[in-house]
Every structure is written in C-alpha cells, then in structure tokens.
Amino acid sequence: MSPSPPHRPGSVLSLLAGAQFLVVLNTSIVNVALPAIGQDLRLTPTGLAWIVNAYLVAFGALLPVGGRLTDLLGHRVAFLAGLCVFAAGSLAAGVPSDAGPLIAARVVQGIGAAVLSPAGLAILLAHWPPGPGRGKALGWWGAASAAGGAAGVLLGGVLTSALGWWAVFALSAFLALPGIAATPLLLGRGERERAARLDLPGALVVTAGLTLLVTGLGVQGRSPLPDFVLPAAGVFLLLALMPVERRARNPLLPPVLLRNPSVVAGNLLMLLLGAVWVATFFFLPLYQQRVLGYSPLEAGLTQVPLAAALMTASWGAGRLRGTLLPGFVVLAAGLLWLARLPLDGTFLSDLLGPSVLIGTGLGLAFVPLTGMGVAGVEPRHSGIAGGLINTSRQVGGALGLAVLTSLAGPAAAPAAPGPAALAHGYRRALVAAALVALLAAAGTGIRRKTARPVTSS
Secondary structure: OOOOOOOOHHHHHHHHHHHHHHHHHHHHOOOOOHHHHHHHHOOOHHHHHHHHHHHHHHHHHHHHHHHHHHHHHOHHHHHHHHHHHHHHHHHHHOOOOOHHHHHHHHHHHHHHHHHHHHHHHHHHHHHOOOOHHHHHHHHHHHHHHHHHHHHHHHHHHHHHHHOOOHHHHHHHHHHHHHHHHHHHHHOOOOOOOOOOOOOHHHHHHHHHHHHHHHHHHHOOOOOOOOOOHHHHHHHHHHHHHHHHHHHOOOOOOOHHHHOOHHHHHHHHHHHHHHHHHHHHHHHHHHHHHHHOOOOHHHHHHOOHHHHHHHHHHHHHHOOOOOOHHHHHHHHHHHHHHHOOOOOOOOHHHHHHHHHHHHHHHHHHHHHHHHHHHHOOOOHHHHHHHHHHHHHHHHHHHHHHHHHHHHHHHHHHOOOOOOHHHHHHHHHHHHHHHHHHHHHHHHHOHHHHOOOOOOOOO
C-alpha cells in the first residue's frame, strides 16, 4: 500500500529537494576547484580528470541498482542509507591527503548518490499522486536539480577562493547532516517488494557495462587503449543484459518499464538533454577563466543568473503544460548566442543574455522529461524508474562530453594554445551542443505518440 500524503508536505518536499540538490551539486562543484587541486596534489591531467570521473562513473553506473534496491528495501531505508553513505564520502573527500584517497572518497560519494537520488524521486511519486500536485512537486524537485548544477560552479569558486579546495567537499558533508536527522521524523517506510530479491547477475552486468561505457567516454584520448575499446565493451555488456534479464525471476529492469512508451521516450530525450547540460557547465567556466581571464570566484558569481533562470523555469514547468518543445528551442537559441565567444567579451553584453536563455531552456525541458520517465509506473517500480531516468542523464552527459571535447580539440586539454584557438574550439563544441538541442526538439513529437502510458505488469 502506498503511503498517505505527508502531514508536513512542505517539510518532506524540502528534504527531498535538498537531497537532490546535493547529488547534482557534486557533479559540478569540483570543476572550478580543479586547478587548485591539481597544484596542491601535483596531479597529472589524467589524475585530475578522475577527481571528476570517479563520482560520475560510480553514480551513473550504479543508478539502476540503486533504484532497484529502493524498491526492495523500502523508500525510507534506501533514502537514509544513501544519504549516510554520501555524507561519509563527502567527509572523507574533505580531508586533504593524496590523490588516491580523494578519488576513493569520490567513488563513495557516487555510490551514496546512486541510491539517494532514485529513492528521493520514488518517495515523491508515492506521496504525490498523478495530477497538479505531483506536477508542482516535480517542479520543485527539478528546480533543486537545476540549482545544484549551477550553484556548484558558484559555490566551488567562492569556497576555493576563500577557504581552499577541501571546503567544496566539506560543505556537502555539512549539508547532509540535517537531512539524516530529519529523515526518520518526516518519512514513512514506503512501499516495498518484500518477496523479491535483487537480480544479482543483472546488477553485475549492468553495473559493469555502464562502468565501462561511462569510463571509456570519460578517458577519451587519455587511455593506453584505443578510444573505442572500453565504450564498445560497455555496449556489448549492456546488450548482453537482455538475455540475462529474460532468465531472471525478478529482473533488474522489469519488462513493464520497457513496454511503457512514455518511459522509453523520456529516457531517449533525457540522453540528449544530459549531453547538452554537462557540456554547458564544462565549457562555460573554461571560456571565462582561460579566455576572459576570470578568477574562480568571478566565474562562479557569473553563474547566478543562469542558476536563477534554471530554478524559475523548473518551478514554472511543474505548473504549466507543453514546455518541453519550447524548452529545447530556447536552449538551442541560448547556446548559439553563447557560441559567439568573443575574445574581449563582457558579462553584460556576451554572457548574461545567453546564460538566462540556457538556464530557462534547461529548466523547461528537464521537469517534463522527468515526468515522462516515470509516467504510468506502478509504485513498486518507482525506484528503478527513477534510477533509469537519472542514468539516462548521466550517460548522456558522459557521451556528450566525450564527443564535444573531441570537437573542441586542443581547447579542452589542460595545456592549451592561446585565447583565439581556445575560443575557436569552444565555439565548435557549443554549436554542436545547440544542434543536439534542436535534434531533441524534433524528437519531442514522440511525446504526443506516448500520451497513454502502460501501467500493467
């Protein structure tokens, strides 16, 4: 039986939104601090990249397993466990030491996030049934996700300049503590599949496949193996998952999800949105610091309008209908505007306008895509559905970053040529990202053909 509506819906929604904010915050908060980390720990470019990739790989690869564990253990248990593991990893990462322990701590953060994010979405779906109330709740949850990505750049710059790079990790541990204390007080136990067990073979195959795929995409040009080997191995394992799942008594991915056209369409489009999302927050700070000469603090502060637009658009998208197509179109327009990248650009004339458009487009698209990814899903499958839509965004981000950094050429390398060559490389990447957004806009027609989701198992 699904839990009744919460007695304190505002407090419950604040808890869920705060947890999602932390999860997404840690995908971007490290970016501005990377130069300081590299200098302090004397890291090679490959080692520095793994400060980012360790979290993204663990998070992206384990999301389906985290979502399924949410369904099996119960929403509150999974949410609290994920939050505790995430806080422990954040605390360990905040203790300055060496590259190895820092990368290991980032893996622990990713493991916690892989359980925490789908558990939070499952709780939201259980407490707010389909209708205007769920739309508004998803709007706030989406606003928290959007704000986390943008605020990461801002907070990373402020904390690195004021206290040092260790503070970007200590902040996450500190912010997780109130959530750990509030979870037992605010959340019920939630629905649980008591008779089912985790599909261990399926969990191993999907985790290994996603790990190879995300890792291979993240180390393009920096691996001793040819670039295609690891991604190809990952795709092979993911394709091998289908016969494994057909023999499973309790498959990791229930067949009903794969027969739900809304879930399938939402995940495909989320792949494209993830590619554009991650690329934007990767190339914009690089342009600001390497071409315009911004300090980490200045680069962070100039993300405030983008963050505000993201939050406002996500909040509004939860209350409006038909924002998906306009969202992708506005996003593409903002990226094309930003792609001008003048060598003597200023914030007011060259960054403010496109930042607001990009933030608005991301927010308008993200919330309805999240709703598509869980539409018509039974409560007992809400965890894995939430894990799947988050996996699509993470894999899309890794794929997009790999492709777009290759288009940027030497501009994406740690030791790059002069400002003109840098701007030229970033310009190619941003134009390609705009084309991806337009492709997604064309694909929104899928949504009209998936208006009636499948609900039977």
